[in-house]
Amino acid sequence: MNAHITPLAPVPLLSVKDIHKTYGGRIGCTEVSFDLYPGEVMGIVGESGSGKSTLLNCLAGHIPTDSGRVLFDTRDRGLIDTLTMSEPERRMLARTDWAFVHQHARDGLRMSVSAGGNVGERLMAVGARHYGDIRAQAVDWLGRVEIDEDRMDDRPTAFSGGMQQRLQIARNLVTGPRLVFMDEPTGGLDVSVQARLLDLLRGLVREMGLSAIIVTHDLAVVRLLADRLMVMKSGHVVETGLTDQVLDDPQHAYTQLLVSSVLQV
């Protein structure tokens, strides 16, 4: 399935070193290190409470880490530790080169602003001041996520869950980010809508050459989307490898349990 993996570039897009985060005495996640190369999609799987969302939020700068480094290959200055960069820089990064897709679309959308306005917000945040251009780009992006143009002036409250999630994706990708963080992007959607969303995501990721980190507990999602897989348990990474390798030949006892727990219909 992942036979078309491109040769890895020499410089990683994101280099994570020894991330450690505790909540009081409890471990959130610890000793997490990995490199993510341009165009690569990495899945993080594990049960609830295994620290995968904590890790994602640490990487995206949403919560402070206790120790570790997150090096990102910025366009102008090369590899820079995003945890120690200034807040304006990090927020700038978060609305240009990075994107974050929340599990609940409501967390990532402005519910009182029309779909077009939601997509246009990031454009206006980086200085777009031409209404016609902003609207044209919004139409283009809504089309790419299969939302009809005649819905663009409706508020997200009038959208179904699947549409909200697709809108959130359009809103995030409109500035052409290079790295997308996704927290359970298909959680809470019914199976057929999930399949459509996955299809869409896979298309966009391949077409735009995005790098992505996807946190999920759904093995089918990573099977379809991820090149590489990281399995977490109790805040530790217990197994890493190519997706198919990990899923078809799990080595760690927990991974074996995880894989065998999936119901076969």
Added chain:
Amino acid sequence: MSDYNFAYLDEQTKRMIRRAILKGIAIPGYQVPFASREMPMPYGWGTGGVQVTAACLTPEDTLKVIDQGADDTTNAVSIRKFFEKTAEIAVTEKTGTATVIQTRHRIPEEPLAEGQILVYQVPIPEPLRFLEPRETETRKMHALEEYGLMHVKLYEDIARHGHIATSYAYPVKVEGRYVMDPSPIPKFDNPKMDMAAIQLFGAGREQRIYAVPPYTKVVSLDFEDHPFDPSKADHPCDLCGAEHTYLDEVIIDDDGGRMFVCSDTDYCAGRQAKGHRGCLSPTEEAAQ
């Protein structure tokens, strides 16, 4: 001698407010928090403006108070009386002779001069509030100059109404830095904010003071293809015939009859005294 301390507030409070005003003038458009006091009037009636006026007044000042441009409405009359009683200062309805003008929702038509102070009553000082409810977040957005959200509001206007339908409290950028809510003045007044007088803004309930120093650049936000338009009713004043002033629409019967009059009563009366006439002026009716 009045039983009140001069201008109602105690000296320490006025001192505290003056410090906030000075800070506001030093950083044009920046909202300075201050310890707003209870005033003998309800929130929303100009408690912020009254405190700023009280802190600015000296015994030699002449005060003018307007409400929607008019000198004779409840809010204007009661605030004027308040300061007549507590500060025993001279009051006027003439824009030109006033040294301090407290206003609700208008800038006088007559251009203000150096040495005058215009005090605005502000209900909600935060221009980003309706899009971003978190105060911590809006402060951060001001600090980091992240104003894209302001344009989202204008975008929504155009998407819904075909043009920028915001007609009052139209957001402005002050001296190329802070985005500011000019209080609910009509956008017709926005271009006048580039003026010779000092402009002070007081929000009592929200406990914020901000300011625009004289000759400061104030730019109304817009899109390249939807430029800012300081619109007004397309009609001359029915009492003084002025075509360049902001007008109020007044319903005069239950038969669809209406008239347009200058919202600035002092300016309108001044023009009528000089012999200008509109199509509903009483003298003309009497002549017929």
